Amino acid sequence: MMEATAQRKSPLDRLRRRATRSAIAAVAVIAFAAIFPFFFDAGSGVVEDSTTALIFVVMALGLNIVVGFAGLLDLGYVAFFAIGAYTIGWFASGFFTNQDIHIGVASQLAELPGIHLNFLIIIVLAAVFTAFAGALLGAPTLRLRGDYIAIVTLAFGEIIGRTAVNGDEGVFGIGSFNLTNGRRGITPVDKIDLPLVEQFTTLNLRPWYWTALVMALVVVLINVRLRDSRLGRAWIAVREDEVAAASMGVPLVRTKLLAYSTGAAMGGVAGSFLGSYFNTVNADQFEFSFSIFVLAMVILGGLGSIWGVVVGAVTLSFINTRLIPDVLNDVPSKVGLDFDLTQLGFGIFGFLLVIMMVLRPEGLIPERRRKIELTEGLDEDTVYEVRA
Amino acid sequence: MSGGGPTGSAPASQQRAEKSRMEAASVPARAGRRGLTDSARSFISRYGLIGILLILPVAFGYSDLQREGDLSRLATNLKDGLSNGAILALVALGYTLVYGIIELINFAHGDVFMIGTFVSFGFFGTIGLTLATGPLGLVLGLLVTLILAMVACGTLNVMIERVAYRPLRNAPRLAPLVAAVGFSFILQNVGLLWLGGSHRSVPDLINSQKQLFEVAGVPVSQGDILAVAVTIPLVFVLAGFIVRSRIGKAMRATAQDPDAARLMGINVDTTISFTFLVGGLMAGAAGLISALYQTDVWFFAGFTAGLLAFTAAVMGGIGNLKGAVLGGLIIGCIQQISDNRIGTEWTPAIVFAYLVLILVFRPQGLLGEQTREAG
Numbered sequence: 001m002m003e004a005t006a007q008r009k010s011p012l013d014r015l016r017r018r019a020t021r022s023a024i025a026a027v028a029v030i031a032f033a034a035i036f037p038f039f040f041d042a043g044s045g046v047v048e049d050s051t052t053a054l055i056f057v058v059m060a061l062g063l064n065i066v067v068g069f070a071g072l073l074d075l076g077y078v079a080f081f082a083i084g085a086y087t088i089g090w091f092a093s094g095f096f097t098n099q100d101i102h103i104g105v106a107s108q109l110a111e112l113p114g115i116h117l118n119f120l121i122i123i124v125l126a127a128v129f130t131a132f133a134g135a136l137l138g139a140p141t142l143r144l145r146g147d148y149i150a151i152v153t154l155a156f157g158e159i160i161g162r163t164a165v166n167g168d169e170g171v172f173g174i175g176s177f178n179l180t181n182g183r184r185g186i187t188p189v190d191k192i193d194l195p196l197v198e199q200f201t202t203l204n205l206r207p208w209y210w211t212a213l214v215m216a217l218v219v220v221l222i223n224v225r226l227r228d229s230r231l232g233r234a235w236i237a238v239r240e241d242e243v244a245a246a247s248m249g250v251p252l253v254r255t256k257l258l259a260y261s262t263g264a265a266m267g268g269v270a271g272s273f274l275g276s277y278f279n280t281v282n283a284d285q286f287e288f289s290f291s292i293f294v295l296a297m298v299i300l301g302g303l304g305s306i307w308g309v310v311v312g313a314v315t316l317s318f319i320n321t322r323l324i325p326d327v328l329n330d331v332p333s334k335v336g337l338d339f340d341l342t343q344l345g346f347g348i349f350g351f352l353l354v355i356m357m358v359l360r361p362e363g364l365i366p367e368r369r370r371k372i373e374l375t376e377g378l379d380e381d382t383v384y385e386v387r388a
Numbered sequence: 389m390s391g392g393g394p395t396g397s398a399p400a401s402q403q404r405a406e407k408s409r410m411e412a413a414s415v416p417a418r419a420g421r422r423g424l425t426d427s428a429r430s431f432i433s434r435y436g437l438i439g440i441l442l443i444l445p446v447a448f449g450y451s452d453l454q455r456e457g458d459l460s461r462l463a464t465n466l467k468d469g470l471s472n473g474a475i476l477a478l479v480a481l482g483y484t485l486v487y488g489i490i491e492l493i494n495f496a497h498g499d500v501f502m503i504g505t506f507v508s509f510g511f512f513g514t515i516g517l518t519l520a521t522g523p524l525g526l527v528l529g530l531l532v533t534l535i536l537a538m539v540a541c542g543t544l545n546v547m548i549e550r551v552a553y554r555p556l557r558n559a560p561r562l563a564p565l566v567a568a569v570g571f572s573f574i575l576q577n578v579g580l581l582w583l584g585g586s587h588r589s590v591p592d593l594i595n596s597q598k599q600l601f602e603v604a605g606v607p608v609s610q611g612d613i614l615a616v617a618v619t620i621p622l623v624f625v626l627a628g629f630i631v632r633s634r635i636g637k638a639m640r641a642t643a644q645d646p647d648a649a650r651l652m653g654i655n656v657d658t659t660i661s662f663t664f665l666v667g668g669l670m671a672g673a674a675g676l677i678s679a680l681y682q683t684d685v686w687f688f689a690g691f692t693a694g695l696l697a698f699t700a701a702v703m704g705g706i707g708n709l710k711g712a713v714l715g716g717l718i719i720g721c722i723q724q725i726s727d728n729r730i731g732t733e734w735t736p737a738i739v740f741a742y743l744v745l746i747l748v749f750r751p752q753g754l755l756g757e758q759t760r761e762a763g
Contacts, residue, residue: 073562075569140748146561147493151698152747155740158695162737172734288691292569299566343580350573357567358555 498694
C-alpha cells in the first residue's frame with residue numbers, strides 16, 4: 001500500500017507538469033499567432049478575418065466574465081459594443097464639426113475639424129464609459145432572479161440599439177440634435193495611430209492584426225488573473241449559490257456590479273477598435289442578434305472556460321466571415337434549393353445554441369466545475385428527487 | 389440561484405406580498421436602515437409602478453386639454469390601445485402559463501405568434517379568401533383559419549418543448565433559457581425563408597378600419613370589435629378551463645410543486661406539454677387577429693411582440709392569468725400612446741424602459757406573481 005503511493009507521482013507534481021505543459025502550449029500558440037500574418041499578403045482577407053476573430057475573442061471573454069464567471073445571463077452585450085464604438089465615433093472623427101480638439105494625433109489629422117484623440121486615450125475613455133454603463137445596467141438587476149436579469153439586459157441592449165438607430169433627431173422624441181447619425185453612420189473614423197508601429201491602412205492590415213492580438217492577449221491575461229483572484233472566487237461563489245455566498249461574507253452588490261463593469265469595459269474596448277477597423281459606426285451594427293452571436297461563442301467554447309471561449313470566439317467568427325459566405329454558400333443551389341445561406345446565419349447560430357444546450361451544455365472545452373454542475377446537476381431540486 | 393425551496397402552500401396575495409417584502413429585506417446589502425426609509429420603500433413598491441404608468445396618459449391628457457379642450461384624442465389612443473392590448477394579452481397568457489409551471493421565459497413564444505400570423509396569411513390564399521368573398525364565406529373561412537392557426541401554433545409549441553426544454557428539465561435555469569433564445573432565432577429564420585425579409589401586406593378582409601359607431605367622439609372600428617370578440621371568449625374559456633377541469637387542476641398542482649404533483653399521480657410531463665399546447669393555441673389566435681387587424685405580417689414582428697407581451701406578463705405579475713390580460717391591455721395603451729405621440733420608432737425603447745422600471749419598482753407585478761418562489 002505504502003509502496004504503491006510512493007511510486008505514483010504526488011498530485012502536486014502532476015499539477016506542476018500540467019502547468020508546464022500548458023505554458024509551453026500557450027507560448028507556441030502565441031508565437032504562431034504573432035507570425036501568422038507573414039504567411040499571407042498584408043491586405044489579404046485571411047488577415048482581415050483573423051483580426052475580426054481576435055476582437056471577438058476580446059468581446060467573448062468580456063461576456064464570459066458576466067455569464068461564465070458570475071452566472072448573470074446578459075442578453076444585451078451589444079450595448080457595450082455600441083457605446084465603445086460611439087466613443088471612437090465621437091472622439092476620433094469629424095462628427096462634431098464645430099469642435100476643434102486634437103490630442104496626440106498625426107499632423108495630417110491635426111488640420112481636420114472635429115474631435116480627434118489618440119486611440120490610446122479612446123480605449124481608456126471607452127473602458128470608463130462602458131464600465132459606468134455596465135454598473136448602471138447592473139444596478140436594477142441586483143435583486144432580480146436569473147432569468148429576469150436576462151430580460152433586463154436585453155431591454156437595455158434594445159434601448160441602446162433604438163437610440164442608435166433613431167438618435168439622429170433627438171432622443172425619445174425630445175430635442176432635435178444629432179447624436180448618432182442613425183443608419184447613415186459616423187464615417188470616416190480615424191485610423192488607429194500608435195507610436196512605434198507602422199502605419200495603419202486598409203492595404204496593410206498587419207498592424208491592425210497585431211494590435212488586436214495584443215488586446216486579446218491582455219484580456220486573456222486579465223481573465224486568468226481575475227479568475228484566480230479573490231474577486232473571481234467571489235463571482236463563482238455568487239454563481240453557485242447567492243445566499244450561501246452572501247452569508248460567507250461576499251458583498252453581493254459590489255461583486256455583481258464589478259462583474260458587469262469589467263465585462264462591459266472589455267466589450268467597449270473591442271467596440272472602439274471595431275469602429276476604427278470598419279471605418280464606420282453604424283446603427284445597424286447594434287442589433288440583438290449581435291449579443292446572441294457573442295453569447296453563442298461563450299456557450300460553444302464552454303461557460304467560464306477561458307480557453308474554451310477563445311476557441312469558441314475564433315471558430316464562430318470564422319464560420320461567420322468565411323465558412324458561411326464563401327465555402328457553404330453554393331450548397332443550397334447545388335442540392336436544388338433556392339435561398340441565400342448568408343441570410344440564415346443567425347438561424348444557424350440559434351440551432352447551434354439549442355444543440356449545444358441539449359447535447360453538450362458544458363461546451364467544447366468545459367471548465368471542470370461547470371462540467372460537474374451541468375452533467376450531474378447540482379440543482380436544488382435534486383435534493384428532493386428520489387433516484388430509482 | 390436558489391430562493392426558498394418549493395413550499396407547496398398557496399397563501400393569499402396579501403401573505404405573498406408580505407413574504408416577498410421579507411425576502412427583499414433579507415438581502416444583506418439592504419439590511420440596516422429601518423424606519424422611515426423602510427416605509428418609504430414600501431410606499432414606492434406599492435404605488436411607484438402605478439404612478440409611472442400614469443405619467444404618459446396624464447401628461448398627454450393635460451396637454452390635450454390645454455390645446456384642444458377635450459380628451460377625445462387620448463381616448464382614441466386608449467381605445468386603439470385596448471384592441472392592440474387584446475392581442476398582446478393573448479400572447480402574454482402563453483408566457484405567463486409557461487412561466488408559472490416551469491419557471492422558464494419561453495423566449496420563442498413571440499416567434500410562435502409570428503408563425504401564427506404567417507399561417508393565417510398563407511391560409512387566406514389557400515382557401516381563396518379575398519376582398520370579394522361574401523359575408524357567410526368570410527365568417528366560415530376565418531373560423532377555419534382561426535382553428536388552423538391555433539392548432540399549428542399549439543403543435544409547434546409542444547414540439548419545441550419536447551425537443552429543446554424537456555431534456556433540460558433538471559439543468560441549471562439558464563440552460564433552457566439559452567435554448568429558448570436559440571429556438572427564437574430558428575423560428576425567425578423559418579419565417580424569413582417562408583415569406584422573405586420584407587413586410588407582406590394582408591388583404592384587409594374584415595375592412596378593419598371601417599367605423600361602426602362612435603362613443604363620445606371615439607370611433608370604434610370593425611377591427612376593434614374583432615379583437616375584443618375573439619379575445620374575451622378565449623380568455624373566459626381558458627380561465628374556466630384552468631379553474632374547473634381536471635387537467636387544469638393538474639396544471640395548477642404542477643405549478644405549485646412538481647414533485648408533490650408527481651406523487652399524487654399527476655403525469656407532470658404531459659401536464660407541461662399541455663400547458664405549452666394551451667399557450668400555443670392562444671398565440672395562434674392572436675396571430676390571426678394580428679394579421680387581420682394590422683394587415684401586415686413580418687418575420688421579425690414576433691420578436692418585438694414577444695417582448696411587449698412578456699413585459700405585459702411581468703407587469704401583471706408573472707404566473708397570474710388575470711395579470712397577463714391586465715398587463716396586455718396596459719402595454720397596448722402605452723404602445724399606442726407612444727406610437728401616436730412620440731413616434732413609432734421609439735415605441736420599443738419606451739416599452740423596454742417600462743419593463744426595466746417595473747422590475748425595479750415592483751418585480752412581483754401589479755396583481756402579484758404566482759410562482760413557486762413567490763409561494
